[in-house]
Amino acid sequence: ISKMAKSKFEYVRGFETEDYLLPNCWIVVRIDGKDFHKFSKKHNFEKPNDRRALSLMNRAAVSVMEEYKDVLLGYGQSDEYSFVIRKDSTIYNRRRSKITTYISSLFSSSYVYYWKDYFNDIKLKYPPSFDSRCILYPTNENLRDYLSWRQADCHINNLYNTTFWALVLKGGLTNAEAEKRLCGTLSSDKNEILFSEFDTNYNNEALIYRKGTILLKKRIKHPTTGKNRLVIYPLHEDLIQDVFWRTNSEILEI
């Protein structure tokens, strides 16, 4: 049968190239929403942070972590999510395109599937999409630095956005005026603007906005049956300092 299925056209398969990822490295897959500047405008996201949108991102990420057992940890902020895959994983024989495309397509379809649970009667106006890339990190330090980089990015953007939208929504500035006002300012200047002009202590802003969301996968033994159960739970805390990695030391022990 398999011989009969061959055709003279089959040789074109030989044009496909191999894309196996190096063994023994952490695999990070990061997805990011396509043109979410526009998407967030079209769907009237609250500024600077729409809580529903963040919760929906987290829900879509949980779908990915439930489907793929080798994804140990997720980290999300804004319109992006990073997924950390065990370094000894043999998922799809470590074929890059299988891994990146399956994860972004499951993420996108889940985002649409669960939309109504978070946005209720607000209609989804067009199908959103997410890009996806695979990055290899050979050492635990590289992996930690990667996650620190994303969380530092969350902090910088959120401080900027929080100040920007305070100037616009509470201070009555136009977008252009607010942008000009913030041009060249340091973090300390933004903290000061928030504090002295808007009575806002940035450190009291919600942790989910300032730190993003860490999704941890843990194996929990049922107290009576003794059966192992996988749970995925969200944390909104610092992952740059050592505390997180000391408390969750099993992640890097793999």
Ligand code: ATP
């Ligand atoms: P690209 O296609 O290059 O990624 P982009 O418009 O998606 O372009 P990003 O750098 O990914 O650019 O930024 C995402 C944008 O989406 C943010 O700047 C912000 O305007 C918007 N956004 C994402 N999530 C939220 C949210 N929860 N609340 C409010 N705005 C959001």
Ligand code: ATP
């Ligand atoms: P993989 O994940 O490896 O692609 P698969 O189950 O999707 O596994 P495919 O070789 O892609 O395997 O085959 C797709 C299968 O989906 C078909 O064998 C058929 O059973 C089913 N299928 C797809 N489209 C239709 C359709 N329009 N009507 C009926 N069955 C369909």
Ligand code: MG
């Ligand atoms: Mg984007």
Ligand code: MG
């Ligand atoms: Mg971009």
Ligand code: MG
């Ligand atoms: Mg982004």
Ligand code: MG
């Ligand atoms: Mg198929």
